Amino acid sequence: MKLYERLARQMSEQIHAGVLRPGARMPSVRGASRGHRVSPATVRQAYRLLEDRGEVQARPKSGHYVSMNWAGLPRQVEKSAPSVRTTRVDVSELVFEILESVKSDAVVPLGSAFISPTAFPLNRLARSLGSAARRLSPHRMLADLPPGNLQLRRIIARRYLDSGVKVAADEVVITSGALEALNLCLQAVTRPGGVVAIEDPTFYSALQAIERLGLRAVSVPTHPRDGIDLNAFADTLDRHPVQACWLMPTFQNPVGSLMPEDRKQALVELLAAREIPLIEDDVYAELYFGSVKPRPAKAFDKKGLVLHCSSFSKCLAPGYRLGWCAAGRYSAAIDRVKLTTTLATSIPVQAGIADFLVHGGYERHLRRLRRALEIQQTQMVQAIRRHFPQGTRVSRPQGGYFLWVELPPSVNSLDVQRVAMSKGISVAPGPMFSPTRGYTHFVRISSGHPWTPQLEASVATLGRIVDGLS
Numbered sequence: 001m002k003l004y005e006r007l008a009r010q011m012s013e014q015i016h017a018g019v020l021r022p023g024a025r026m027p028s029v030r031g032a033s034r035g036h037r038v039s040p041a042t043v044r045q046a047y048r049l050l051e052d053r054g055e056v057q058a059r060p061k062s063g064h065y066v067s068m069n070w071a072g073l074p075r076q077v078e079k080s081a082p083s084v085r086t087t088r089v090d091v092s093e094l095v096f097e098i099l100e101s102v103k104s105d106a107v108v109p110l111g112s113a114f115i116s117p118t119a120f121p122l123n124r125l126a127r128s129l130g131s132a133a134r135r136l137s138p139h140r141m142l143a144d145l146p147p148g149n150l151q152l153r154r155i156i157a158r159r160y161l162d163s164g165v166k167v168a169a170d171e172v173v174i175t176s177g178a179l180e181a182l183n184l185c186l187q188a189v190t191r192p193g194g195v196v197a198i199e200d201p202t203f204y205s206a207l208q209a210i211e212r213l214g215l216r217a218v219s220v221p222t223h224p225r226d227g228i229d230l231n232a233f234a235d236t237l238d239r240h241p242v243q244a245c246w247l248m249p250t251f252q253n254p255v256g257s258l259m260p261e262d263r264k265q266a267l268v269e270l271l272a273a274r275e276i277p278l279i280e281d282d283v284y285a286e287l288y289f290g291s292v293k294p295r296p297a298k299a300f301d302k303k304g305l306v307l308h309c310s311s312f313s314k315c316l317a318p319g320y321r322l323g324w325c326a327a328g329r330y331s332a333a334i335d336r337v338k339l340t341t342t343l344a345t346s347i348p349v350q351a352g353i354a355d356f357l358v359h360g361g362y363e364r365h366l367r368r369l370r371r372a373l374e375i376q377q378t379q380m381v382q383a384i385r386r387h388f389p390q391g392t393r394v395s396r397p398q399g400g401y402f403l404w405v406e407l408p409p410s411v412n413s414l415d416v417q418r419v420a421m422s423k424g425i426s427v428a429p430g431p432m433f434s435p436t437r438g439y440t441h442f443v444r445i446s447s448g449h450p451w452t453p454q455l456e457a458s459v460a461t462l463g464r465i466v467d468g469l470s
């Protein structure tokens with residue numbers, strides 16, 4: 001156990017024993033550092049750990065306090081501890097089974113990766129699509145083949161610039177959703193049998209892509225707040241011949257972590273020193289709750305080694321299947337793989353989205369969506385606190401719409417999923433996100449739907465199922 005963990009445990013014991021009561025001020029960093037004979041940095045780390053667990057709260061310019069409702073708040077999930085060996089991946093069957101089960105709109109979609117369709121300006125988008133298609137010159141059917149519609153690529157490049165990332169329109173390749181971008185990137189930078197570093201747990205489509213291309217995965221432990229553990233990551237790169245990394249530094253799916261900028265920079269530098277490409281999966285970037293958009297790792301890329309992939313699927317137009325990658329030195333290679341696989345992305349859809357971005361009120365829509373998602377997250381966390389058994393822990397992401405929920409260790413999340421589905425409720429069980437079908441007592445729960453009494457009742461039912469299985 002590290003020094004700060006030991007200190008956090010001592011403080012936690014005082015809280016649990018009632019020596020420090022809810023609302024009480026914790027010792028100052030300097031005071032605790034003197035009292036426990038540790039450095040101020042160690043005390044700060046201990047406080048961060050206690051904050052994560054919901055036991056203390058930091059108040060700006062005032063210090064740390066025992067959380068008013070620490071006893072009731074679900075604790076935050078801690079860092080994962082995956083195997084350090086490379087593994088062949090085998091999740092597809094499980095994922096297909098579960099994806100099939102969430103298609104029906106009669107099912108309460110707590111396991112879904114899609115938010116409520118009512119959150120999107122679908123009528124306004126349809127107007128843009130119609131008017132752009134009517135104006136489309138026949139010549140564009142050829143001109144907009146890969147890398148894609150120039151107006152759209154320029155708008156995307158300008159949006160990068162707005163968040164401080166230099167990307168030229170020429171670097172952007174338009175794709176059919178982010179998933180195509182990610183798959184093209186993986187194909188362009190790996191050879192069969194190669195090793196790909198991934199977070200663990202990770203997005204199941206990353207696992208499926210690795211499986212399909214006959215690659216091997218090596219997992220890096222990840223924390224639900226700060227993302228991958230950089231020390232463990234450097235160690236992984238020393239030990240394995242990693243050909244590429246596929247990571248989600250911003251609002252990771254499923255845990256929701258956000259790597260702070262200095263860590264994103266350190267990550268890019270670590271890879272640059274070894275000339276290893278980073279496929280950055282950044283589909284949730286627009287869904288931040290803070291006042292500024294988190295910059296991607298791509299912002300720190302000096303060598304063209306970061307292949308940044310995103311889309312409009314999560315923030316504007318699900319179903320339109322429009323995404324892109326800004327692939328640095330690999331752009332031309334991606335263009336070619338795209339030309340030889342799907343040839344092009346729907347040309348009217350590219351024109352329609354470009355029209356919406358210019359005339360449709362995108363920023364206003366995004367502001368509304370972010371606000372709604374933030375409120376829904378709080379509602380869902382509180383409902384889990386009300387209805388789930390003691391010992392449940394929940395992540396608190398700063399954006400996106402996933403909660404990573406750790407159930408009491410005796411509960412098997414595949415059983416939870418099976419029983420919940422029989423009652424018309426979906427959840428995404430932990431093994432979907434693991435190359436070795438781990439995380440057997442975790443579920444990913446979506447907070448992407450507006451709060452209703454039915455939703456509350458479904459969370460209550462789910463809580464009873466978990467309780468019954470514990």
Ligand SMILES: Cc1ncc(COP(=O)(O)O)c(C=O)c1O
Pocket residue numbers: 113176177178179180203248253281282283310311312313314322323
């Ligand atoms: C992390 C992550 N990356 C990529 C995708 C796929 O994005 P798209 O629908 O644009 O292909 C998803 C969708 O669930 C996702 O969660």
